Amino acid sequence: MKTTKGRAWTRLAGLVLAGLSLAGTAVAQTTPATTPPQVLVDAEGTVQVPAMTVPVSSLLSPQARAYVAEHLVQMQKPELLAQKDGVPIFMQPYLDRQNAQFAYDRADTRIGGVHVYDYRPKAGVAAENARRVLINLHGGGFMGCWPGCAELESIPLTDLGRIRVVAVDYRQGPEHRFPAASEDVAAVYRELLKTYPAQNIGIYGCSAGGMLTGMSVAWFQSHDLPRPGAVGVFCAGATLSAAGFGGDSDYFNGPLGDSRLPPPYPNPAQGDAARLPYLVGADLSDPLVSPTSSDAVLGRFPPTLIITGTRGFELSSSVYTHTQLVRLGVDAELHVWEGLFHGFFYNADVPESRQAYDVMLRFFDRKLGR
Numbered sequence: 001m002k003t004t005k006g007r008a009w010t011r012l013a014g015l016v017l018a019g020l021s022l023a024g025t026a027v028a029q030t031t032p033a034t035t036p037p038q039v040l041v042d043a044e045g046t047v048q049v050p051a052m053t054v055p056v057s058s059l060l061s062p063q064a065r066a067y068v069a070e071h072l073v074q075m076q077k078p079e080l081l082a083q084k085d086g087v088p089i090f091m092q093p094y095l096d097r098q099n100a101q102f103a104y105d106r107a108d109t110r111i112g113g114v115h116v117y118d119y120r121p122k123a124g125v126a127a128e129n130a131r132r133v134l135i136n137l138h139g140g141g142f143m144g145c146w147p148g149c150a151e152l153e154s155i156p157l158t159d160l161g162r163i164r165v166v167a168v169d170y171r172q173g174p175e176h177r178f179p180a181a182s183e184d185v186a187a188v189y190r191e192l193l194k195t196y197p198a199q200n201i202g203i204y205g206c207s208a209g210g211m212l213t214g215m216s217v218a219w220f221q222s223h224d225l226p227r228p229g230a231v232g233v234f235c236a237g238a239t240l241s242a243a244g245f246g247g248d249s250d251y252f253n254g255p256l257g258d259s260r261l262p263p264p265y266p267n268p269a270q271g272d273a274a275r276l277p278y279l280v281g282a283d284l285s286d287p288l289v290s291p292t293s294s295d296a297v298l299g300r301f302p303p304t305l306i307i308t309g310t311r312g313f314e315l316s317s318s319v320y321t322h323t324q325l326v327r328l329g330v331d332a333e334l335h336v337w338e339g340l341f342h343g344f345f346y347n348a349d350v351p352e353s354r355q356a357y358d359v360m361l362r363f364f365d366r367k368l369g370r
Helices: 004-030 062-074 089-101 148-161 180-192 208-222 249-258 315-327 351-367
Strands: 104-111 114-121 133-137 165-168 201-206 230-234 304-309 332-337
Touching: 062 351, 089 148, 104 148, 104 180, 114 148, 114 180, 133 148, 133 180, 133 208, 148 165, 148 201, 148 351, 165 180, 180 201, 180 208, 201 208, 201 351, 208 230, 230 351, 249 315, 304 315, 304 351, 315 332, 332 351
Parallel strands: 133 165, 133 201, 201 230, 230 304, 304 332
Antiparallel strands: 104 114, 114 165
């Protein structure tokens, strides 16, 4: 049984709690509510997104998480993007590491009148690859990165796959224009056809080299050259736009993958000014430039492997190109690496890069003739 004194304390505590509650209500009523930023969408579906914070993907390996962070910082330093003897400065450590890890021989020579690097593994070409060869078409925006990108794309595959790889030093802009590079690839291909059956030749490239791989297949068709056994379109697709490869990733992957702002919308760049110097004067609807513009051309592609990353600015083009190939009944594979950016596999120390090499080599092993 409560005493009078106990009942008094209970009433006092109730009054204090009620007062605190009323005070809180008063503060809430007098403090203006903060309106969170809004995503704005217009009638045409154009989306305006407020500033946002995006961490490195939690699904990456520890090595890849550190690699992404390093890459994003490097992309904000123009001095690291400059090329020294054909190697972007930020890529030199990747090349040094590849040279330390992989054993290969390289001949500096010409094939079909075109300058090439001809790679073979130190351990010798495997018996099953004796009548096979890969042609590499290097990246670099059709205006550089020879031999840097060619080395980074060729060295791991020649050693790990124990297969010959011929990297083509094709003509680039601004000194040269389309279709100079396609002509150079065709010249090398014609010469190799004297030694290898077409079904035993694979062609692959990253970025501009991935684009050129598709262009070359279209060029072969238009010049009555046999279809190669398989191709790899890496870090690229078979489409182009005024701002990049086209699609959503023109806008959202520049900041996430390469620390650069997306293009303005609507994009004022039109015509030749919007294109790579190599493509000035070319018709972007020409299937020899953009093979996806013709079902007849795309439908005759050989087995095709497409590799990209969720932060690659080519992601949309890669996905779209794969969709169109599958629609047309072409044997096509799409592999997308979570959280990684354009050309991510240049760094051989990252587990995800080793996974990509394995996918490339297994694909060519399955699809090329023997």
